[in-house]
Amino acid sequence: xxxxxxxxxxxxxxxxxxxxxxxxxxQLVERRNRSLGxxxxxxxxxxxxxxxxxxxxxxxxxxxxxxxxxxxxPTVGHGHxxxxxxxxxxxxxxxxxxxxxxxDMLDYTENLLGTMPRGLANVLYAASGSEANDxxxxxxxxxxxxxxxxxxxxxxxxxxxETAAFSPSLGSDVAPWVRIVDAPTGDGSALATEVASAxxxxxxxxxxxxxxxxxxxxxSDGIFPGAPDEPNFLxxxxxxxxxxxxxxxxxEVQSGFGRVGTGLLGFSHLDAAGDPFVPDIVTLGxxxxxxxxxxxxxxxxxxxxxxxxxxxxxAPNSSNSVSMAAAQAVLDIxxxxxxxxxxxxxxAYLAAGLAMLAEFHDAIGQVRHTGLLVGVDIMRxxxxxxxxxxxxxxxxxxRRVLVGMCGPLGVTLTVRPALTFSAADADLLLxxxxxxxxxTRAI
Ligand code: PMP
Numbered sequence: 001x002x003x004x005x006x007x008x009x010x011x012x013x014x015x016x017x018x019x020x021x022x023x024x025x026x027q028l029v030e031r032r033n034r035s036l037g038x039x040x041x042x043x044x045x046x047x048x049x050x051x052x053x054x055x056x057x058x059x060x061x062x063x064x065x066x067x068x069x070x071x072x073x074p075t076v077g078h079g080h081x082x083x084x085x086x087x088x089x090x091x092x093x094x095x096x097x098x099x100x101x102x103x104d105m106l107d108y109t110e111n112l113l114g115t116m117p118r119g120l121a122n123v124l125y126a127a128s129g130s131e132a133n134d135x136x137x138x139x140x141x142x143x144x145x146x147x148x149x150x151x152x153x154x155x156x157x158x159x160x161x162e163t164a165a166f167s168p169s170l171g172s173d174v175a176p177w178v179r180i181v182d183a184p185t186g187d188g189s190a191l192a193t194e195v196a197s198a199x200x201x202x203x204x205x206x207x208x209x210x211x212x213x214x215x216x217x218x219x220s221d222g223i224f225p226g227a228p229d230e231p232n233f234l235x236x237x238x239x240x241x242x243x244x245x246x247x248x249x250x251x252e253v254q255s256g257f258g259r260v261g262t263g264l265l266g267f268s269h270l271d272a273a274g275d276p277f278v279p280d281i282v283t284l285g286x287x288x289x290x291x292x293x294x295x296x297x298x299x300x301x302x303x304x305x306x307x308x309x310x311x312x313x314x315a316p317n318s319s320n321s322v323s324m325a326a327a328q329a330v331l332d333i334x335x336x337x338x339x340x341x342x343x344x345x346x347x348a349y350l351a352a353g354l355a356m357l358a359e360f361h362d363a364i365g366q367v368r369h370t371g372l373l374v375g376v377d378i379m380r381x382x383x384x385x386x387x388x389x390x391x392x393x394x395x396x397x398x399r400r401v402l403v404g405m406c407g408p409l410g411v412t413l414t415v416r417p418a419l420t421f422s423a424a425d426a427d428l429l430l431x432x433x434x435x436x437x438x439x440t441r442a443i
Pocket of ligand 1: 127129131133158159215286
């Protein structure tokens with residue numbers, strides 16, 4: 001299903017329009033309102049009644065096909081047969097967890113560690129990206145004896161009480177132990193200085209400075225991945241964090257598993273410009289198991305040992321073998337189907353197509369992309385325009401192409417499809433975007 005957009009400007013359904021929906025949809029929405037209530041929001045002005053997915057496509061109850069270009073969670077596509085098979089095989093054998101000696105878990109864990117930078121040697125499993133980030137911060141607080149956390153201005157790191165307290169994109173006040181820095185909207189060189197001064201500010205409070213946590217591609221801030229041929233600005237940030245006595249947590253919940261193109265991790269494309277980037281803690285989720293609940297905190301052995309000496313982590317349901325079988329299949333499929341290479345190739349193809357569209361449509365502003373993570377700023381008369389961005393997302397949905405929105409102003413269209421996205425999928429997206437731009441021009 002289309003991924004959750006954590007911005008208040010997202011293309012959510014407006015309940016005030018429920019009576020305008022076709023009868024069957026209206027009944028479903030009303031059932032949903034009665035049982036799920038108002039906190040669980042539906043995407044799109046015309047909500048989707050999805051019954052099935054296959055590859056990059058979703059199908060509604062009437063059999064209508066949608067191109068899913070907005071959801072990063074099914075990394076290798078909806079209903080991939082190898083994932084389905086892995087899940088079914090393991091489920092038939094029952095499930096165990098981290099408190100038993102599970103050979104499949106050991107195999108997977110070793111495989112996962114094999115994809116990590118040197119030094120990140122231990123994995124703690126969780127069931128969601130939120131839990132992973134929550135645990136990562138616990139580990140950082142344990143190591144530093146401090147509480148303060150630094151995040152970017154429109155960051156989203158989770159739904160637990162603690163992670164929500166350092167997720168400014170949710171719109172509520174962040175906790176007093178949180179400091180906010182600007183996302184790297186330019187060349188990224190200002191970020192290290194900003195982090196250093198935020199850390200110094202925290203050091204002067206009762207909280208002190210424990211960790212800087214950032215999505216490696218700054219997706220909810222509007223997608224600012226940096227360029228592989230420019231200096232890796234995150235290295236300077238890492239140095240600033242360490243100089244201030246804190247830990248760097250790379251939130252790879254959205255960017256992990258090959259999406260960025262040059263490697264499995266969201267920061268790997270920056271390695272090309274210099275030494276490998278090695279954060280203190282990496283968190284993984286969402287895309288790790290193609291949509292099944294699994295997440296991971298990967299960090300140094302000394303940090304885990306230090307944590308285990310003073311704290312306990314007991315979470316048997318956070319490491320279930322069925323999710324892990326899906327995760328193993330994801331790793332295998334990304335390798336066997338060359339999906340990292342596909343990310344690079346199709347991402348570049350899409351970006352080139354968008355550049356061509358931009359020649360005819362003033363509404364297309366800056367396009368930022370790395371692999372199959374693409375952000376397109378939507379403009380009117382030279383200024384970012386959230387109403388036009390929303391109209392485009394709605395028009396595309398009506399043309400059976402699903403994309404998301406991100407950024408603090410809700411002016412950036414997000415394309416983050418399954419990594420199996422093909423050139424034909426990209427062509428369809430570009431054709432429909434062209435038509436949607438023409439259709440919305442009058443608005
Ligand atoms: N961090 C980032 C960067 C995310 O995008 C998300 C979810 N969209 C989370 C954390 C939270 O993950 P989950 O929804 O699995 O709890």
